Amino acid sequence: MENISFKDGLEEAVLFCFYKDGKILLEDRGKGFDVEAFYPNGGIEIKDKFNDNYIINALHREIKEEFNNQININNYIYCGDVVVTDINAIFYVYLITDWTGVFPESIKEPGEKDSLISFFNIDEAKELFNYQSAFDILELIVKKIW
Secondary structure, eight states, X not given: OXXXXXXXXXXXXXXXXXXXXXXXXXXXXXXXXXXXXXXOEEEOBGGGOSSTTHHHHHHHHHHHHHTTTOEEEEEEEEEEEEEEGGGTEEEXXXXXXXXXXXXXXXEOOTTSOOEEEEEEEHHHHHHHOOSHHHHHHHHHHHHHHO
């Protein structure tokens, strides 16, 4: 926990929503999309704070880590932030609209089950969400899309 960044007592994290052709990228958190679909995300670490753009530093680092250095982002839009009191976290939400590379089939985290990733249209995504925070995040994203 000592390498995790906190702000106002909340663990800081970046959340990235890749969007293309009316679809958003979700991960199944290693449990199956019908059990726990959510957006790819990751915690901000102390090592990200080497300049004033620490949230953007974390965004780039997390995308490289999550997608095995296979994705480079060319354009991102800050959508806002969402506080999730259940897990004591604040997510800085980014919409990614332009990138290069090919996504791996899954996200691999040490000590965790592999998380499959796939694109879903927004109505499909809504059927998969189990957490109010997923809907709150989607609301922020949709405001930037339309």
